[in-house]
Amino acid sequence: MKLKMLDASALCLLMISTLTVMSNATIAPALPGLANEFSGTTSSGLLVKMLLPIPALFVVIFAPILGWTADKFGRKNQIIIATIVFAVTGSAGAQLQSLESILISRAILGICVAGLMTAVTALITDYYAGDKRSQFMGLQQAFSNIGGIIFIVTAGYLSGISARLPFYIYAMAILLVPLVFLSIHDNQKSHKQSVSNSDDIDTGWKFPLLGCAIFIFCHMVVFYILPTQIPFFMAEIGVADPSLSGLAIGMSTLTAAITGVLFGKLVTKIQSYGVALVGFLFMSLAMLVLSQATSYSLVMLGCSLMGVCMGLIMPNFMVKGMELVPSAKRGLASGVLTSSIFIGQFVSPFITSSLISKFGYSDFYLSAMVFTVILAIAGTTILKKQSSITSTFNRGN
Known part of the structure; x- marks a missing residue:
């Protein structure tokens, strides 16, 4: 449908x-x-x-x-x-x-x-x-990323005034x-039923939710390299124009928006665990490209690959995190996932800055590549197991 x-x-x-x-x-x-x-x-x-x-x-x-x-x-x-x-x-x-x-x-x-x-x-x-x-x-x-492009461009123009x-x-x-006010309606019937019955239903939702929150957190720590570290990295390789760093970051936002539109079709074809594998491997490839980048074109390529990962990983783990949650607990569960996004954003500059100062950009990117390969393997394995559990649960209900 x-x-x-x-x-x-x-x-x-x-x-x-x-x-x-x-x-x-x-x-x-x-x-x-x-x-x-x-x-x-x-x-x-x-x-x-x-x-x-x-x-x-x-x-x-x-x-x-x-x-x-x-x-x-x-x-x-x-x-x-x-x-x-x-x-x-x-x-x-x-x-x-x-x-x-x-x-x-x-x-x-x-x-x-x-x-x-x-x-x-x-x-x-x-x-x-x-x-x-x-x-x-x-x-x-996709809408979030498109909105980001529109707002940042508009803000850039207005800030010049x-x-x-x-x-x-x-x-x-x-x-x-x-x-x-006119179009949003709470699903009251479903909500009331879930409030009365949720204590009797054990869907085993807490551990899958926590697992998805951890993967979202790890993804955000690596992805937030773009706004916090890429401008400094570009300056180090001799690309000092701030507008070019903004364009590179904007390219990641654009590819994330495009990939987000395609996410629904992709998850139907290769399942959520396949999407996790593809998404994290794109991030690994992005880290490899950036580790070897000595020109602006390679930085643009790396940022574009990072955007593909964002467009796949975020909706994938948000969907899986909420999959088994009873209706009466969905707000709380979405709060946990939301917190994981912003914790990742908040701590990313502290973690990445300390590692870059210790290893340098190239070795840091290679280390991040290894880390995201591990995330790809772990995410694929865990989501495949969760999919089996979900199928069993659905057959029983």
Whole structure:
């Protein structure tokens, strides 16, 4: 069965998914301008740098909590509240007069992102099953990446006029509130049944969920090399133009979007464990290319291969992580998976920077290649076993 792309609820969930990318990407081009504006402020250098990671930290802290509230009080209400507060706190940075107040607004923004991601993932699992769920998760990944490209390009243009203008992009989220109100509906019947029966059902969901969270975390630690290390690596090999590093990173986003669209068809043909194998091997190949890169063309190739991995691995392990979770626990489960994404993003620069300083870029990339080959083997083995368990469970029900 094909997914109905013009369905209002499907379109709404995809549009909401683009907001989660905005939490970091939107103000990235404005950071140099903000640093100049607040140059006279004590510790301004550190505070400006903290504007990017602070939302991710609060996503990590609040995602499990807001996953629980999505189960307890409903997905729709949480999305509406989070979207409104997202628009207000995100755009507040355009008017706030101190770095400390902007940091606070960014922290609240991270809480909103946690609320959106957990509720949206739970709703996707409520609405879709089987191949449809895989197709939609792939489309969600594609929309997120396309949104990232649009927002970062727009923010780059606006930051050339004023460092404060990119903050207003967040206000666009308010336009989605009427669409959410009209098109999103909690699956109340399924939810009530699951609340009453979930204690009696043991689907063995906790360990598969934890395993998928670990794989997502490991993937993000390696993938986040792109925004945190590639610009410095390019400078070391003699490519100093910042716009070229942005183009290389943007290429990974583009290939991730394209691959995300194809994810549903691919998982139908080679199963989730096959997708895990292909995805991580693409990342291994990317690391090999970067280890030998001495030109911009090879860096572009490596980044493109990394994007293929992102487009496959993220929806694959999100789908598998939620597969066995009872309906009453889907919000909580999506909170665990969401936290794993942002923990990986948060710790990646600390892990990779220390390894690069010790081994150098080339040996670091080769080490990362070996690590991702191990992930490919482990992911394939574990998901194949989980698929057998899932088939057995489905036959028994």
